[in-house]
Amino acid sequence: MQKTQTKKPIPSLKAFIFVFLFLFSSGSWAKEFIGAEPAIIALQDIFPGEKYDIYELTGYQILIPNAIGSRSLYLLNVNPPEQVRPLKGYLPLPDTSWFRLEPDSLVVEPYDTGRVRFHIAVPAGDEYRNQAYQVEIHIVRRAYEKEKVGTTVGIVLGLNLEYFIETSPYPEPKAKPAGIIGVVPSQFFIRNPSFGKDTTLQFRVYNNDTLEHEYSLSVYIPPPQDTLSIRLDLPGSPGYEWIPEEKKTEWVKISKDKVKVKAGSSELVSVVARFPDLGVPWESLKNRGWEAVVAVVPDAGFSRFVRIKYFIVEQ
Protein backbone atom coordinates (compact mmCIF):
# COMPACT_ATOMS: atom_id res chain seq x y z
CA MET A 1 0.00 0.00 0.00
CA GLN A 2 1.42 3.34 -1.00
CA LYS A 3 0.41 6.52 0.65
CA THR A 4 1.78 9.89 1.53
CA GLN A 5 2.10 10.21 5.25
CA THR A 6 0.60 13.27 6.88
CA LYS A 7 3.28 15.57 8.24
CA LYS A 8 3.22 16.00 11.95
CA PRO A 9 5.22 18.95 13.24
CA ILE A 10 7.72 18.26 16.00
CA PRO A 11 8.94 21.62 17.27
CA SER A 12 12.08 20.26 18.91
CA LEU A 13 13.23 18.66 15.66
CA LYS A 14 12.25 21.35 13.17
CA ALA A 15 15.58 23.11 13.17
CA PHE A 16 17.44 19.87 12.84
CA ILE A 17 15.30 18.66 9.97
CA PHE A 18 15.82 21.96 8.18
CA VAL A 19 19.58 21.66 8.49
CA PHE A 20 19.46 18.00 7.52
CA LEU A 21 17.56 18.72 4.34
CA PHE A 22 19.65 21.77 3.56
CA LEU A 23 22.78 19.71 3.89
CA PHE A 24 21.60 17.03 1.55
CA SER A 25 20.03 19.36 -0.99
CA SER A 26 23.35 21.22 -1.32
CA GLY A 27 24.90 18.22 -3.08
CA SER A 28 23.39 18.83 -6.47
CA TRP A 29 25.70 16.30 -8.21
CA ALA A 30 24.01 13.37 -6.58
CA LYS A 31 21.44 11.67 -8.76
CA GLU A 32 20.34 9.20 -6.14
CA PHE A 33 20.21 9.55 -2.39
CA ILE A 34 18.87 7.71 0.61
CA GLY A 35 18.99 8.64 4.26
CA ALA A 36 17.18 7.93 7.48
CA GLU A 37 17.48 8.77 11.13
CA PRO A 38 17.85 8.25 14.06
CA ALA A 39 20.93 6.14 13.53
CA ILE A 40 20.46 4.48 16.91
CA ILE A 41 17.48 3.85 19.11
CA ALA A 42 17.94 1.72 22.20
CA LEU A 43 14.94 0.93 24.36
CA GLN A 44 15.10 -0.54 27.82
CA ASP A 45 12.48 -1.98 30.17
CA ILE A 46 10.07 -3.05 27.46
CA PHE A 47 7.58 -5.21 29.33
CA PRO A 48 6.41 -8.44 27.66
CA GLY A 49 2.67 -8.38 27.01
CA GLU A 50 2.50 -4.59 26.75
CA LYS A 51 1.98 -2.66 23.51
CA TYR A 52 4.08 0.42 22.92
CA ASP A 53 3.50 3.19 20.39
CA ILE A 54 6.95 4.72 20.59
CA TYR A 55 5.91 7.98 18.93
CA GLU A 56 3.08 8.47 21.41
CA LEU A 57 5.35 7.72 24.34
CA THR A 58 8.50 9.56 23.33
CA GLY A 59 7.90 11.61 20.19
CA TYR A 60 10.51 9.63 18.26
CA GLN A 61 9.86 8.20 14.83
CA ILE A 62 11.93 7.29 11.79
CA LEU A 63 12.58 10.26 9.52
CA ILE A 64 13.32 9.71 5.83
CA PRO A 65 14.37 12.89 4.04
CA ASN A 66 13.99 12.98 0.28
CA ALA A 67 16.89 15.17 -0.78
CA ILE A 68 16.43 14.94 -4.53
CA GLY A 69 14.07 16.72 -6.84
CA SER A 70 11.69 13.89 -7.62
CA ARG A 71 9.04 12.00 -5.72
CA SER A 72 10.41 8.92 -4.04
CA LEU A 73 8.76 5.71 -2.99
CA TYR A 74 10.29 4.05 0.04
CA LEU A 75 9.62 0.49 1.10
CA LEU A 76 10.34 -0.62 4.63
CA ASN A 77 10.46 -3.98 6.33
CA VAL A 78 11.90 -5.57 9.43
CA ASN A 79 14.51 -8.07 8.32
CA PRO A 80 13.76 -11.66 9.39
CA PRO A 81 16.00 -13.07 12.13
CA GLU A 82 17.94 -15.33 9.77
CA GLN A 83 19.19 -12.27 7.86
CA VAL A 84 20.31 -10.31 10.92
CA ARG A 85 23.89 -10.54 12.13
CA PRO A 86 23.42 -8.94 15.52
CA LEU A 87 25.87 -6.95 17.55
CA LYS A 88 27.55 -9.06 20.24
CA GLY A 89 25.23 -9.26 23.20
CA TYR A 90 21.97 -9.22 21.27
CA LEU A 91 19.73 -11.82 19.69
CA PRO A 92 17.90 -11.11 16.45
CA LEU A 93 14.29 -10.21 17.13
CA PRO A 94 12.72 -13.69 16.79
CA ASP A 95 9.45 -12.53 15.26
CA THR A 96 9.26 -9.50 13.00
CA SER A 97 5.60 -8.96 13.92
CA TRP A 98 6.76 -7.75 17.34
CA PHE A 99 8.07 -4.58 15.70
CA ARG A 100 5.49 -2.98 13.43
CA LEU A 101 6.19 -0.09 11.08
CA GLU A 102 3.45 2.38 10.22
CA PRO A 103 3.37 2.82 7.29
CA ASP A 104 5.63 0.26 5.67
CA SER A 105 5.64 2.12 2.37
CA LEU A 106 5.38 5.81 1.67
CA VAL A 107 5.83 8.37 -1.04
CA VAL A 108 7.86 11.43 -0.10
CA GLU A 109 7.69 14.60 -2.15
CA PRO A 110 10.93 16.32 -3.25
CA TYR A 111 12.78 17.93 -0.35
CA ASP A 112 10.17 16.73 2.11
CA THR A 113 10.62 14.25 4.93
CA GLY A 114 8.75 11.01 5.39
CA ARG A 115 7.82 9.89 8.87
CA VAL A 116 7.37 6.33 10.02
CA ARG A 117 6.10 5.36 13.43
CA PHE A 118 6.91 2.07 15.05
CA HIS A 119 5.12 -0.09 17.55
CA ILE A 120 6.58 -2.76 19.81
CA ALA A 121 4.68 -5.69 21.27
CA VAL A 122 6.73 -8.49 22.82
CA PRO A 123 4.43 -11.37 23.81
CA ALA A 124 3.53 -11.90 27.44
CA GLY A 125 5.50 -14.45 29.38
CA ASP A 126 8.41 -14.58 31.80
CA GLU A 127 10.52 -16.26 29.13
CA TYR A 128 10.60 -12.93 27.32
CA ARG A 129 11.93 -10.96 30.29
CA ASN A 130 15.69 -10.32 30.61
CA GLN A 131 16.04 -10.32 26.82
CA ALA A 132 18.09 -8.10 24.49
CA TYR A 133 17.00 -8.01 20.87
CA GLN A 134 18.36 -6.31 17.79
CA VAL A 135 15.88 -5.08 15.21
CA GLU A 136 17.08 -4.43 11.67
CA ILE A 137 14.85 -2.12 9.65
CA HIS A 138 15.50 -2.26 5.93
CA ILE A 139 14.61 0.78 3.84
CA VAL A 140 14.96 0.84 0.08
CA ARG A 141 14.26 3.65 -2.34
CA ARG A 142 12.45 2.36 -5.38
CA ALA A 143 13.79 4.84 -7.88
CA TYR A 144 15.21 2.75 -10.65
CA GLU A 145 12.93 2.41 -13.62
CA LYS A 146 13.95 0.76 -16.82
CA GLU A 147 14.86 3.46 -19.24
CA LYS A 148 16.21 1.46 -22.17
CA VAL A 149 15.52 -1.68 -24.12
CA GLY A 150 18.33 -4.18 -23.78
CA THR A 151 20.45 -5.40 -20.93
CA THR A 152 21.06 -2.88 -18.17
CA VAL A 153 22.31 -2.83 -14.61
CA GLY A 154 20.24 -0.54 -12.43
CA ILE A 155 21.47 0.56 -9.02
CA VAL A 156 19.11 1.08 -6.11
CA LEU A 157 20.06 2.40 -2.70
CA GLY A 158 19.01 0.89 0.56
CA LEU A 159 19.96 1.11 4.19
CA ASN A 160 19.52 -0.74 7.43
CA LEU A 161 18.74 0.89 10.74
CA GLU A 162 19.83 -1.15 13.76
CA TYR A 163 17.66 -0.61 16.81
CA PHE A 164 17.86 -2.34 20.19
CA ILE A 165 15.19 -3.58 22.56
CA GLU A 166 15.89 -4.77 26.08
CA THR A 167 12.98 -6.27 27.96
CA SER A 168 12.43 -5.62 31.64
CA PRO A 169 14.86 -7.44 33.91
CA TYR A 170 13.60 -9.80 36.57
CA PRO A 171 15.62 -12.02 38.93
CA GLU A 172 13.03 -14.77 39.44
CA PRO A 173 11.14 -15.46 36.24
CA LYS A 174 8.69 -18.36 36.27
CA ALA A 175 10.11 -19.70 33.00
CA LYS A 176 13.62 -20.00 31.64
CA PRO A 177 14.51 -17.35 29.09
CA ALA A 178 13.56 -17.87 25.46
CA GLY A 179 16.30 -18.04 22.87
CA ILE A 180 19.43 -20.11 22.44
CA ILE A 181 21.20 -18.22 25.22
CA GLY A 182 19.81 -16.34 28.23
CA VAL A 183 20.94 -14.53 31.36
CA VAL A 184 18.88 -13.98 34.51
CA PRO A 185 18.69 -11.31 35.66
CA SER A 186 19.88 -9.15 32.79
CA GLN A 187 20.45 -6.14 35.04
CA PHE A 188 21.51 -5.46 38.63
CA PHE A 189 20.77 -2.22 40.48
CA ILE A 190 22.96 -1.10 43.35
CA ARG A 191 21.33 1.87 45.01
CA ASN A 192 23.38 4.29 47.09
CA PRO A 193 26.51 2.15 47.43
CA SER A 194 29.06 3.01 50.11
CA PHE A 195 32.66 3.68 49.15
CA GLY A 196 34.65 0.46 49.15
CA LYS A 197 31.76 -1.80 50.11
CA ASP A 198 31.49 -5.12 48.26
CA THR A 199 28.15 -6.35 47.01
CA THR A 200 27.91 -9.96 45.85
CA LEU A 201 25.62 -10.57 42.90
CA GLN A 202 24.66 -13.77 41.14
CA PHE A 203 23.27 -14.34 37.70
CA ARG A 204 22.45 -17.51 35.82
CA VAL A 205 23.61 -18.37 32.30
CA TYR A 206 21.15 -20.52 30.34
CA ASN A 207 22.28 -22.73 27.50
CA ASN A 208 19.17 -23.57 25.50
CA ASP A 209 21.17 -25.16 22.71
CA THR A 210 21.40 -28.90 22.07
CA LEU A 211 25.18 -28.80 22.59
CA GLU A 212 27.29 -28.03 25.63
CA HIS A 213 28.96 -24.61 25.43
CA GLU A 214 31.76 -22.87 27.23
CA TYR A 215 31.09 -19.21 27.91
CA SER A 216 33.80 -16.59 28.39
CA LEU A 217 33.01 -13.99 31.04
CA SER A 218 34.56 -10.54 31.05
CA VAL A 219 33.80 -6.96 32.02
CA TYR A 220 33.15 -4.93 28.88
CA ILE A 221 33.17 -1.17 28.61
CA PRO A 222 32.50 0.16 25.09
CA PRO A 223 35.19 2.47 23.71
CA PRO A 224 34.28 6.13 24.20
CA GLN A 225 32.19 7.78 21.51
CA ASP A 226 31.35 11.39 20.97
CA THR A 227 28.86 13.01 18.67
CA LEU A 228 31.35 12.94 15.79
CA SER A 229 32.34 9.30 16.14
CA ILE A 230 29.16 7.35 16.59
CA ARG A 231 29.53 3.63 16.00
CA LEU A 232 27.37 0.60 16.34
CA ASP A 233 28.22 -0.64 19.80
CA LEU A 234 26.51 -1.63 22.98
CA PRO A 235 24.43 1.40 23.97
CA GLY A 236 24.64 2.86 27.43
CA SER A 237 21.63 3.28 29.68
CA PRO A 238 19.98 6.70 29.89
CA GLY A 239 21.21 8.56 32.97
CA TYR A 240 24.26 6.35 33.44
CA GLU A 241 27.89 6.81 32.50
CA TRP A 242 30.27 3.95 31.81
CA ILE A 243 32.72 3.11 34.57
CA PRO A 244 36.33 3.92 33.55
CA GLU A 245 37.83 1.20 31.38
CA GLU A 246 41.16 1.31 33.21
CA LYS A 247 39.49 0.75 36.58
CA LYS A 248 36.83 -1.74 35.61
CA THR A 249 38.35 -4.56 37.64
CA GLU A 250 38.16 -2.36 40.74
CA TRP A 251 34.45 -1.98 40.19
CA VAL A 252 33.50 -5.47 39.05
CA LYS A 253 35.19 -8.81 39.81
CA ILE A 254 33.86 -11.99 38.21
CA SER A 255 34.37 -15.23 40.13
CA LYS A 256 35.63 -17.06 37.04
CA ASP A 257 36.49 -16.18 33.48
CA LYS A 258 34.81 -19.18 31.89
CA VAL A 259 31.82 -21.35 32.64
CA LYS A 260 30.70 -24.56 30.98
CA VAL A 261 26.97 -25.14 30.68
CA LYS A 262 25.46 -28.41 29.51
CA ALA A 263 22.84 -28.44 26.80
CA GLY A 264 19.47 -27.35 28.14
CA SER A 265 20.93 -26.44 31.50
CA SER A 266 22.14 -23.38 33.41
CA GLU A 267 24.96 -22.33 35.72
CA LEU A 268 25.34 -19.63 38.37
CA VAL A 269 28.01 -16.96 38.07
CA SER A 270 29.03 -14.75 41.00
CA VAL A 271 30.17 -11.18 40.65
CA VAL A 272 31.50 -8.86 43.33
CA ALA A 273 30.59 -5.25 42.68
CA ARG A 274 32.47 -2.56 44.55
CA PHE A 275 31.92 1.17 44.48
CA PRO A 276 35.46 2.55 44.79
CA ASP A 277 36.36 5.76 46.55
CA LEU A 278 36.21 8.34 43.80
CA GLY A 279 38.14 10.91 45.81
CA VAL A 280 35.25 13.30 46.17
CA PRO A 281 32.64 13.64 48.91
CA TRP A 282 29.91 11.04 48.53
CA GLU A 283 27.30 13.79 48.78
CA SER A 284 28.65 15.40 45.63
CA LEU A 285 27.83 12.28 43.63
CA LYS A 286 24.07 12.47 44.07
CA ASN A 287 21.95 11.94 40.99
CA ARG A 288 24.73 10.18 39.15
CA GLY A 289 24.80 6.64 37.88
CA TRP A 290 27.51 4.30 36.56
CA GLU A 291 27.26 1.06 34.72
CA ALA A 292 29.39 -1.82 33.51
CA VAL A 293 28.55 -4.86 31.46
CA VAL A 294 29.52 -8.47 32.04
CA ALA A 295 29.82 -10.01 28.59
CA VAL A 296 28.82 -13.67 28.25
CA VAL A 297 30.36 -14.96 25.03
CA PRO A 298 30.02 -18.63 24.04
CA ASP A 299 32.51 -20.65 22.03
CA ALA A 300 30.00 -20.45 19.18
CA GLY A 301 26.77 -18.60 18.60
CA PHE A 302 25.10 -15.54 20.01
CA SER A 303 26.29 -13.68 23.10
CA ARG A 304 24.49 -11.89 25.92
CA PHE A 305 25.38 -9.38 28.62
CA VAL A 306 24.42 -8.41 32.13
CA ARG A 307 24.29 -4.75 33.11
CA ILE A 308 25.52 -3.78 36.57
CA LYS A 309 24.26 -0.36 37.59
CA TYR A 310 25.28 1.77 40.53
CA PHE A 311 23.34 4.92 41.31
CA ILE A 312 23.20 7.52 44.02
CA VAL A 313 19.96 9.32 44.74
CA GLU A 314 18.36 11.19 47.63
CA GLN A 315 17.59 8.82 50.49
Added chain:
Amino acid sequence: MGRIIKIAALMIMSVACLVWAADSSPLANQYSGDTPGKIRIMVRMKGVAFSIDNTLWDLTVGEGLMPNATPISPRYTVQNDGGVNIDLSFRVGDSTGVSPWVFKPTVSFAVDSTYPATDRYFLEPYIDNAGATTPTIASFTGTGVTDVFTEATSSNWAHNRSARASGVDLPAYVPGNPNWDQVNMFLLFVAPASSTTDIDHTIILEIQAKLAD
Protein backbone atom coordinates in the same frame (compact mmCIF):
# COMPACT_ATOMS: atom_id res chain seq x y z
CA MET B 1 31.27 26.53 -0.08
CA GLY B 2 29.45 23.22 0.05
CA ARG B 3 32.05 21.90 2.51
CA ILE B 4 31.62 24.93 4.77
CA ILE B 5 27.89 24.33 4.81
CA LYS B 6 28.53 20.70 5.61
CA ILE B 7 30.85 21.50 8.51
CA ALA B 8 28.34 23.98 9.93
CA ALA B 9 25.58 21.44 9.57
CA LEU B 10 27.66 18.72 11.23
CA MET B 11 28.35 21.02 14.17
CA ILE B 12 24.67 21.73 14.56
CA MET B 13 23.85 18.05 14.17
CA SER B 14 26.30 17.16 16.89
CA VAL B 15 24.30 19.35 19.26
CA ALA B 16 21.21 17.51 18.15
CA CYS B 17 22.51 14.17 19.43
CA LEU B 18 20.17 13.36 22.22
CA VAL B 19 19.95 10.99 25.07
CA TRP B 20 16.49 11.02 26.44
CA ALA B 21 14.57 9.01 28.94
CA ALA B 22 10.86 8.50 29.06
CA ASP B 23 11.27 8.36 32.83
CA SER B 24 12.21 11.70 34.36
CA SER B 25 14.33 9.92 36.98
CA PRO B 26 16.17 7.18 35.09
CA LEU B 27 18.38 6.40 38.07
CA ALA B 28 15.41 5.09 40.01
CA ASN B 29 14.85 2.03 37.87
CA GLN B 30 14.41 -1.27 39.64
CA TYR B 31 12.85 -4.63 38.91
CA SER B 32 9.21 -3.91 38.24
CA GLY B 33 7.79 -7.30 39.17
CA ASP B 34 4.52 -7.99 37.44
CA THR B 35 3.92 -4.33 36.69
CA PRO B 36 5.24 -2.60 33.60
CA GLY B 37 7.66 0.16 34.45
CA LYS B 38 8.43 3.20 32.37
CA ILE B 39 10.51 2.52 29.32
CA ARG B 40 13.87 4.18 28.82
CA ILE B 41 15.09 5.26 25.44
CA MET B 42 18.47 6.35 24.16
CA VAL B 43 18.49 8.03 20.75
CA ARG B 44 21.27 9.26 18.50
CA MET B 45 19.69 11.86 16.24
CA LYS B 46 22.07 11.44 13.36
CA GLY B 47 21.34 9.98 10.01
CA VAL B 48 22.69 7.11 7.96
CA ALA B 49 22.75 8.58 4.45
CA PHE B 50 24.62 8.23 1.19
CA SER B 51 24.31 9.06 -2.48
CA ILE B 52 25.54 7.94 -5.89
CA ASP B 53 26.02 10.01 -9.02
CA ASN B 54 24.44 7.59 -11.49
CA THR B 55 22.18 4.60 -11.25
CA LEU B 56 22.32 3.13 -14.73
CA TRP B 57 24.77 1.03 -16.71
CA ASP B 58 23.60 0.33 -20.23
CA LEU B 59 25.37 -2.82 -21.33
CA THR B 60 24.11 -2.68 -24.88
CA VAL B 61 26.02 0.49 -25.79
CA GLY B 62 28.63 0.16 -28.56
CA GLU B 63 29.24 -3.37 -29.76
CA GLY B 64 26.46 -4.74 -27.66
CA LEU B 65 26.63 -7.54 -25.17
CA MET B 66 28.42 -10.46 -26.74
CA PRO B 67 28.41 -13.96 -25.22
CA ASN B 68 30.76 -14.19 -22.22
CA ALA B 69 31.70 -10.52 -22.66
CA THR B 70 33.47 -8.96 -19.65
CA PRO B 71 32.73 -5.22 -19.72
CA ILE B 72 33.77 -2.94 -16.87
CA SER B 73 31.38 -0.16 -15.95
CA PRO B 74 32.03 3.56 -15.96
CA ARG B 75 33.02 5.15 -12.67
CA TYR B 76 30.41 5.65 -9.99
CA THR B 77 31.02 7.98 -7.08
CA VAL B 78 29.46 6.94 -3.80
CA GLN B 79 29.41 9.54 -1.05
CA ASN B 80 28.60 9.33 2.63
CA ASP B 81 26.15 12.18 3.24
CA GLY B 82 25.31 11.45 6.85
CA GLY B 83 27.06 12.35 10.06
CA VAL B 84 28.19 8.83 10.91
CA ASN B 85 30.59 6.27 9.47
CA ILE B 86 28.77 3.71 7.40
CA ASP B 87 29.38 0.21 6.12
CA LEU B 88 28.34 -0.49 2.55
CA SER B 89 27.31 -3.93 1.39
CA PHE B 90 25.95 -5.17 -1.91
CA ARG B 91 23.43 -7.61 -3.25
CA VAL B 92 22.22 -8.36 -6.72
CA GLY B 93 19.04 -9.69 -8.23
CA ASP B 94 16.67 -9.45 -11.13
CA SER B 95 14.09 -6.73 -11.36
CA THR B 96 11.18 -8.91 -12.28
CA GLY B 97 11.73 -12.15 -10.42
CA VAL B 98 10.70 -14.03 -13.58
CA SER B 99 13.90 -13.44 -15.45
CA PRO B 100 15.47 -16.14 -17.61
CA TRP B 101 18.83 -15.19 -16.11
CA VAL B 102 20.11 -16.40 -12.74
CA PHE B 103 23.03 -14.89 -10.87
CA LYS B 104 26.21 -16.95 -10.75
CA PRO B 105 28.10 -16.14 -7.55
CA THR B 106 31.70 -17.05 -8.46
CA VAL B 107 33.90 -17.08 -11.51
CA SER B 108 37.54 -18.00 -12.01
CA PHE B 109 38.57 -15.67 -14.81
CA ALA B 110 41.36 -17.94 -16.06
CA VAL B 111 39.06 -20.92 -16.43
CA ASP B 112 36.52 -20.64 -19.21
CA SER B 113 34.35 -23.40 -17.83
CA THR B 114 33.57 -21.30 -14.73
CA TYR B 115 32.04 -18.54 -16.79
CA PRO B 116 28.26 -18.19 -16.66
CA ALA B 117 26.29 -20.72 -18.62
CA THR B 118 23.48 -19.87 -21.00
CA ASP B 119 21.05 -18.60 -18.43
CA ARG B 120 23.44 -17.07 -15.92
CA TYR B 121 25.39 -13.86 -15.39
CA PHE B 122 28.01 -12.56 -12.97
CA LEU B 123 28.39 -9.12 -11.37
CA GLU B 124 31.10 -7.86 -9.06
CA PRO B 125 31.81 -4.40 -7.62
CA TYR B 126 35.27 -2.93 -7.10
CA ILE B 127 35.86 -0.11 -4.64
CA ASP B 128 38.75 2.35 -4.70
CA ASN B 129 39.70 5.90 -3.76
CA ALA B 130 37.81 8.72 -5.37
CA GLY B 131 39.76 9.60 -8.52
CA ALA B 132 41.60 6.29 -8.77
CA THR B 133 42.27 4.78 -12.16
CA THR B 134 39.81 2.40 -13.76
CA PRO B 135 40.65 -1.18 -12.78
CA THR B 136 41.34 -3.98 -15.24
CA ILE B 137 39.72 -7.38 -15.07
CA ALA B 138 42.76 -8.56 -13.11
CA SER B 139 41.66 -6.25 -10.26
CA PHE B 140 38.55 -8.31 -9.71
CA THR B 141 38.83 -11.55 -7.78
CA GLY B 142 35.87 -13.37 -9.19
CA THR B 143 33.99 -13.71 -5.93
CA GLY B 144 31.10 -11.53 -7.01
CA VAL B 145 28.16 -10.45 -4.95
CA THR B 146 25.51 -12.77 -3.67
CA ASP B 147 21.97 -12.13 -2.69
CA VAL B 148 22.98 -11.93 0.95
CA PHE B 149 25.28 -9.08 1.97
CA THR B 150 28.68 -9.80 0.57
CA GLU B 151 31.26 -7.06 0.57
CA ALA B 152 32.92 -5.89 -2.59
CA THR B 153 36.21 -7.54 -3.38
CA SER B 154 39.28 -5.42 -3.86
CA SER B 155 42.81 -5.37 -2.59
CA ASN B 156 42.79 -1.59 -2.35
CA TRP B 157 40.16 -0.30 -0.02
CA ALA B 158 40.73 3.43 -0.31
CA HIS B 159 41.58 5.88 2.45
CA ASN B 160 41.53 4.45 5.94
CA ARG B 161 39.10 1.80 4.92
CA SER B 162 39.10 -1.92 4.93
CA ALA B 163 37.04 -4.81 3.75
CA ARG B 164 35.31 -6.46 6.63
CA ALA B 165 32.55 -8.93 7.03
CA SER B 166 30.24 -6.01 7.65
CA GLY B 167 31.14 -4.29 4.39
CA VAL B 168 33.13 -1.34 3.07
CA ASP B 169 33.65 1.23 5.79
CA LEU B 170 33.05 4.78 4.51
CA PRO B 171 33.76 7.62 6.93
CA ALA B 172 31.67 10.71 7.35
CA TYR B 173 33.10 13.97 6.06
CA VAL B 174 36.68 14.45 7.27
CA PRO B 175 37.76 18.11 7.45
CA GLY B 176 41.00 18.57 5.52
CA ASN B 177 40.41 15.45 3.44
CA PRO B 178 37.44 16.33 1.29
CA ASN B 179 37.47 13.09 -0.71
CA TRP B 180 37.58 10.74 2.25
CA ASP B 181 33.82 10.52 2.45
CA GLN B 182 33.73 9.27 -1.14
CA VAL B 183 34.69 6.08 -2.91
CA ASN B 184 34.59 5.09 -6.55
CA MET B 185 32.82 1.96 -7.59
CA PHE B 186 33.32 -0.01 -10.79
CA LEU B 187 31.33 -3.05 -11.80
CA LEU B 188 32.50 -6.08 -13.72
CA PHE B 189 29.85 -7.94 -15.66
CA VAL B 190 30.32 -11.36 -17.22
CA ALA B 191 27.64 -12.07 -19.76
CA PRO B 192 26.01 -15.47 -20.19
CA ALA B 193 27.22 -17.69 -22.98
CA SER B 194 24.22 -16.95 -25.13
CA SER B 195 23.81 -13.23 -24.52
CA THR B 196 23.01 -10.96 -27.41
CA THR B 197 21.87 -7.40 -27.70
CA ASP B 198 18.37 -8.70 -28.31
CA ILE B 199 17.85 -9.81 -24.75
CA ASP B 200 15.87 -7.25 -22.81
CA HIS B 201 17.02 -7.78 -19.29
CA THR B 202 17.41 -5.62 -16.18
CA ILE B 203 19.67 -6.53 -13.30
CA ILE B 204 19.38 -4.67 -10.02
CA LEU B 205 22.35 -4.01 -7.78
CA GLU B 206 21.32 -2.83 -4.33
CA ILE B 207 23.88 -0.93 -2.30
CA GLN B 208 23.04 -1.00 1.38
CA ALA B 209 24.40 1.18 4.13
CA LYS B 210 24.30 0.78 7.87
CA LEU B 211 25.95 2.43 10.82
CA ALA B 212 29.54 1.17 10.98
CA ASP B 213 30.50 -0.99 13.91
